[in-house]
Amino acid sequence: MINEKMEQLGKVRSVIRELFEYGNKRKAEIGADKVFDFSLGNPSVPAPACVNETIKALTEEMSSLQLHGYTSAQGDASVRKAIADYLNKEHGESFTADSIYMTVGAAASLTISLNAIVCAGDEVIAFAPFFPEYRVFSEGAGAKFVPLAPTEDLQIDGDSFAKAINENTKAVIVNSPNNPSGVVLTEESIKILCDVLKTKSEEYGHPIYLITDEPYRELVYDGVKVPFVTKYYDNCLVCYSFSKSLSIPGERIGYIAVCPRMDRERDVYAAVCGAGRALGYVCAPSMFQHVAARCLGQTADVSVYKKNRDLLYSALSSYGYKCIKPDGAFYLFLKTPEDDAKIFSEKAKKKELLLVPSDSFGCPGYVRISYCVDTEQIEKALPAFKELAEEYGL
Numbered sequence: 001m002i003n004e005k006m007e008q009l010g011k012v013r014s015v016i017r018e019l020f021e022y023g024n025k026r027k028a029e030i031g032a033d034k035v036f037d038f039s040l041g042n043p044s045v046p047a048p049a050c051v052n053e054t055i056k057a058l059t060e061e062m063s064s065l066q067l068h069g070y071t072s073a074q075g076d077a078s079v080r081k082a083i084a085d086y087l088n089k090e091h092g093e094s095f096t097a098d099s100i101y102m103t104v105g106a107a108a109s110l111t112i113s114l115n116a117i118v119c120a121g122d123e124v125i126a127f128a129p130f131f132p133e134y135r136v137f138s139e140g141a142g143a144k145f146v147p148l149a150p151t152e153d154l155q156i157d158g159d160s161f162a163k164a165i166n167e168n169t170k171a172v173i174v175n176s177p178n179n180p181s182g183v184v185l186t187e188e189s190i191k192i193l194c195d196v197l198k199t200k201s202e203e204y205g206h207p208i209y210l211i212t213d214e215p216y217r218e219l220v221y222d223g224v225k226v227p228f229v230t231k232y233y234d235n236c237l238v239c240y241s242f243s244k245s246l247s248i249p250g251e252r253i254g255y256i257a258v259c260p261r262m263d264r265e266r267d268v269y270a271a272v273c274g275a276g277r278a279l280g281y282v283c284a285p286s287m288f289q290h291v292a293a294r295c296l297g298q299t300a301d302v303s304v305y306k307k308n309r310d311l312l313y314s315a316l317s318s319y320g321y322k323c324i325k326p327d328g329a330f331y332l333f334l335k336t337p338e339d340d341a342k343i344f345s346e347k348a349k350k351k352e353l354l355l356v357p358s359d360s361f362g363c364p365g366y367v368r369i370s371y372c373v374d375t376e377q378i379e380k381a382l383p384a385f386k387e388l389a390e391e392y393g394l
């Protein structure tokens with residue numbers, strides 16, 4: 001007997017991965033330049049120069065044993081201090097090195113945070129559209145996952161959020177800029193969210209934690225601001241990753257920042273350390289902890305994503321598609337001209353357009369277009385999008 005839940009999880013590929021694998025097969029059959037693969041959120045802009053420069057400098061400055069050895073479980077103290085100082089400078093906060101826990105990316109930040117706070121019978125809420133792994137991570141931590149239906153503008157509706165909360169609600173996960181829609185939550189939305197959390201925490205007599213998933217924080221356009229949530233709510237765990245901002249998703253580096261004013265803050269931080277231990281992470285990669293610390297404030301060239309966003313959004317809108325204009329991340333959410341996004345995605349596939357149907361994001365009737373690709377791919381794909389629009393009579 002083995003764990004059937006895990007067996008199932010391993011056997012059922014995510015819709016995104018399935019489409020990506022299909023794309024690879026199709027590229028081998030007809031040539032990579034003839035397949036318009038918009039399936040994966042793998043950064044297409046190289047890491048900023050500071051990443052390779054820092055790797056080189058570190059190999060010269062630090063001994064091999066130091067650079068490649070274990071760090072303390074929560075991360076190197078100087079790295080955690082650098083991150084705390086940076087967040088304090090950027091957001092007027094008061095983090096210390098002991099507020100920060102280094103992780104292997106946002107996925108680990110989320111699983112560790114959830115495992116740190118979830119008890120048997122707890123519920124975790126997420127707003128649709130959401131990153132599909134939230135369900136896996138929440139259920140893996142032993143919680144019931146509670147998805148909330150999307151609002152028209154994908155911002156937060158306080159009434160429906162309040163109605164979804166009960167005495168078992170332990171946490172809510174928010175993701176801004178959002179995967180799959182590119183929507184950035186406004187300050188008004190964050191205030192509504194936090195007011196409900198404060199009221200409901202008081203009503204039920206225990207904290208309802210806010211977990212913010214922020215791998216796209218720096219990937220925003222036209223000066224849009226992403227509110228930093230600890231300013232609005234204390235019981236907050238910020239889950240950050242350098243995967244997208246520095247274009248290093250394969251290096252697996254991120255952190256959790258525990259709000260210094262959280263209830264039982266030292267105990268929650270200890271639970272974070274305990275969850276990291278129980279999950280067997282040991283410590284985040286040593287070299288990339290140092291790279292991240294020295295590259296704070298640097299980002300990959302966001303102007304490339306903005307150029308792609310502008311090109312895609314204006315072309316698709318001119319063909320008659322209804323799209324949500326993304327303010328950040330590198331995803332565009334297109335309303336499918338028929339209710340069933342899977343059928344639309346299949347029709348798109350026949351034109352070699354690989355678009356992810358939105359059902360697994362908890363928001364049927366859309367496809368996600370990952371525009372972290374060469375601009376040339378978008379230019380070449382536009383005629384296929386146009387033909388498809390014409391077939392639907394848009």
Ligand code: PLP
Nearest residue numbers: 041105106107131179241243249
């Ligand atoms: N959260 C969201 C919303 C994401 O889009 C991703 C990756 O695409 C992750 C978390 C996981 O990020 P990481 O690669 O840093 O673990």
